[in-house]
Amino acid sequence: MKWIFTVLAAWVLSGAVQAQQRYWDADYDSLARALSRQPADSARLRTLVHLLDLHPTNAAALPLLDQLLALNQRRPALQAGPYRQLRAGLLLRQRGDDAAALDSVKAAISGFDRLDRPVPWLLMDAVTFYNRLNQMAERRRYYDQKLTYYQLRGAAENMAACYVSQGAYYRRVGDYNRAINHTLRAADVALGFSRKLHINELIVTGGLYADWGNHAKAVQYLSQAQALPEFRRVQGTNRVFTFLALSRLRAQQGQYPEALRSADSALAAHVAEPYERQLDRACALVQKAAVLLQMRTPAPAGPLLRRAQQLDDSLDLPASGGPGEFELDATWARYHAALGHHQQAEHHWRRAYQKATAAKLDKLRPRYLQELAAFYDARGQLVEAQRYSRAYIALVDTLDAAQAAFRVAQYENERVEQAKNAQINDLRQAQAVQAERLRLGGWLLLGALLAVALVSGLGAFSYRQLRVNRRTLDQLRQTQSQLVQAEKMAFLGELTAGIAHELQNPLNFMKNFAEVSTDLVEDMHGAGPARATGLEQEILAGLKQNLQQISQHGQRASSIIKDMLAHSRAGTGPRGLCDLNALTQEALTLAYEGLRAQDKTFRATLGQDFAAALAPVAVVGPDLSRVLLNLCTNAFHAVRERQRAAPGPYEPAVTVSTRAVPNGVEIRVRDNGTGMPESVKARVFEPFFTTKAADEGTGLGLSLSHDIVTKGHGGTLTVESRVGVGTEFVITLPA
Known part of the structure; x- marks a missing residue:
């Protein structure tokens, strides 16, 4: 009986391994061609997930993510949160914000971890984000933590990805012992789900031994990889890396014709990704030139180096990449x-x-x-x-100090011991199976009947469970649709509140100017025959000016509505060169006049410290003007509040300043008002958070200002405040 269950278990496990290998070794180009022929949304969704599993950050990933999220919104079938975070990371990388892009990609990985979704290629691609930021120590710590996490959960695919990433890190810092330990572990783990990755890590191990100076081991692993039938399907950067490693190894051994042929094979390898193709070609050109220089024939090496230099000048190639060191x-x-x-x-x-x-x-x-x-x-x-x-x-x-004396990785001995133990276990299992065959041959038929009965029972149970799961899935889809609708309504409410808040300032200005105009008309009618000569003309001129202000702020209110609607659809408007000194001065004056129109007794000192000859900056003028007006208005409210509560003499003051900083400009709005406690400062940029009365503010001004500066302009908006001393907001914009 044990023998029967052993055979069944082996058959099931082998089927699972083959299914994993078919999934992770699938041909990406064939899948991409099949996507356009998929008629059903569910089939298209599965293909999109498969494509993103194989190449989550390449040039085609963003349009694939857009298709996936749109399909999933029509017919929810998967948790879209991690895919949204991955999309945000790729967009941030396009905009050059590598630090924020890395944070989004790490958040996406954590989201997939919570769903128990293996993402080995996303883990390996995250290395490029760390490399672009040159955060080598942080990269090592992150993958050490992830490796421990996946080992505890037995997540083989992600474990292999962490071993690959750590092997590349130790190769980069010259620690060949630990680099080879990690690449061999990656090769062993990858054997269970991806023959391509297994071959790739054997190739990398051979290249590492070649760089370390152990040529015999290098030949052993490179030959082992080339002997596998799947090596013919290895294309792209992995194939280029193989031939470059062989070229370096043969050049070290003095086999220069073979080294040149290997370099030419690297040049001829097919690489689909345009950027990778140029990077691989540049590395192959440099390697061929290096072989020619070792042969003491520098003349033909010059044109090769000039072609490589042209590629480097146009693409700014990294010092270390997929095919090796450049x-x-x-x-x-x-x-x-x-x-x-x-x-x-x-x-x-x-x-x-x-x-x-x-x-x-x-x-x-x-x-x-x-x-x-x-x-x-x-x-x-x-x-x-x-x-x-x-x-x-x-x-x-x-x-x-970190290397082994004989230039043989420590894991080699562990592998030999594991292989011997596996042979011993295989022999013991074979003996046990033979004994079971001899002893339990008569029970074979009965065991087969019991197995058939068990499978039939499991089939019936699975059928009933499938029906229950389908009903549950329908209920979940209905609930998810309701949640999506609720989220849309919440967004609509937030947009409406934001528009109302932004319109409050121009409407207040229009109301105040209308009241002043009414007072002027009453003065004109009530002055009597004794009014001074020319007073009527002055009143009429004031009325004309007020009406112009009302018209101007009416147009501003209309512009705000258009800008808010455009922001809700597509983000910020077009940028143009703007004089920040003039824009800041205008916002300070408008905010002061607006508060004076409400409270004619209010007086404050206006400070202006503008950088001379500040170069114009490309910004969305109306959006930045709205931010500055919000900050200045808040500053005047703070100093007025302190003036009302101050027991002794107090001089309200609001100061604005501009200055150039490295790679950008800085705008500061400072007041000597009431200041903010830490609890308020920590939440000051949250939507709908406000310390004002319900009829004085909605809590969206600073939140919208923060979004305009950070998301719309790629800058920063920070605040420093002390209770009883004052508050300072600092806007930093990239040049």
């Missing part, structure tokens, strides 16, 4: 040294070392320090040679 400057240095151009060689060696240091590529820094020391020694510049020699010795001592 050693353009180091190869230029060797080229100029071979031609006797010592000044150019020195320039490129220094640039190569600076780039490796800035990118924290510790695997290249010792090599470049050694090359610099040798270069200066050959030139007779002994002081420089000694300086770089000392730096090389110090760095090598630091890195060697």
Whole structure:
């Protein structure tokens, strides 16, 4: 009986493994072509999810996410939150806000984790966000934490992705021992769900051993990967990496014709993604030039390096990427040294070392320090040679502390021991199976009948459970539709409240000017025959000016309605160059006049500290004017409130200032009003939060102002405040 269940379990597990491999090794281009032929929404949704699982951050990901979210809104079938966060991250990356993009991608990963959805390729793609920010230590800590989390839950796909990412990190810093440990673990785990990833990590292991100096191990793993039948289907950057690793290895062994053929194979590899294609081509050109320089034939290396330089100049290629390290400057240095151009060689060696240091590529820094020391020694510049020699010795001592003495990764021994234990277990299982066959042969038929009965019972139970699940799913879909409708109504209410709040200022101005006009008319009619000559003309001129102000603010109210509706549909309006000094001064004057129109007894000192010759900045003028008017109005309200409560002498003051800062401009609005406690300051930008009376404000002014500055202009809006001292709002806008 045990033998029967053992066979059944093995059959089920093998089927599950094959299904996983078919899913994660599916051909992306074939899936993309099949998407347009899918007639049903459910089938299209499954295909979109599959495409995003395989390439979650490539150039086609944003339109795929838009399709997925639109389909899911029509026919809810999955939790869309993580996909929305992923879409937000990709949009932020397009706008150049890498830090916010990384936060959104990490939030998307956490959302998928809560749903127990494996996302190995998203985890691996998140590495590029850390690399763009040059946050190497934060990257290592994040993947260490994620690896522990997935190990506790047995999430094999995500565990493999973390091993891949950590292996790339330790390769980058030159810790080959730990790099190979992680890549081999990734290869072993990936064997259960993706043959492509398994082969890729074998290739990476071979490249690591080649860089470490263990050529025998490098040949072993590269040959093992090429011998697998799935290697023929490995395309793109992985194939380029394989041939570049082989080219470097054969060049190190003096097999230059084979090294050149491998470099040419890397150049000929098919890469679908345009940016990756250019990056891979540049790395292959540099590698071929490096082989030619090792062969002491620098003449044909020059055109290859110039083509690689053109690609780097147009794309600003990273120092380390998918196909390996982009050693353009180091190869230029060797080229100029071979031609006797010592000044150019020195320039490129220094640039190569600076780039490796800035990118924290510790695997290249010792090599470049050694090359610099040798270069200066050959030139007779002994002081420089000694300086770089000392730096090389110090760095090598630091890195060697983390390396194994025989340049064989520690995990190799664990793998050998695991293989022996697996063989022993296989032998024991085979003996047990044979014993069961001999002892329980007569019970085989009865066991088969019981198995059929059990499967039939499970089938009936599954059918009933399926019907229950369908009813539950219909109820969930109905509830979700109701929630979507409620969310729409809530958004409509928020939009209406926002429009009402924004219209309050121009309507107050119109009301105040109308009241002043009424007073002027009464003065004109009640002055009698004794009124001074020309007074009537002055009153009429004042009435004309007030009517012009009423018309102007009526137009402003109409503009606000248009802007709010446009904001609700598509974001901010078109930008134009604007004089921030004039815009800030106008907002200060309007806010002061508006409060004076309500309270004629109010007086305040207006401070203006504008930067001279401040360059115009591209902004959405009406939106930024609305922000400044809100901040100035709040400042005047704060100083008036303190003036009313102050027991002694107090001089209200509101000061605005502008100044240029690195990569942008800064606007400050400061008052000496009541100030805010920490509890209020922490919530000041929340929608609908206000400390005013119910008839004085809706709590949307600062919230809308924060959205206009941060989302509409890519800037920041911060606040500093002390109770009894005052408040200062700081707007920072990118140049």
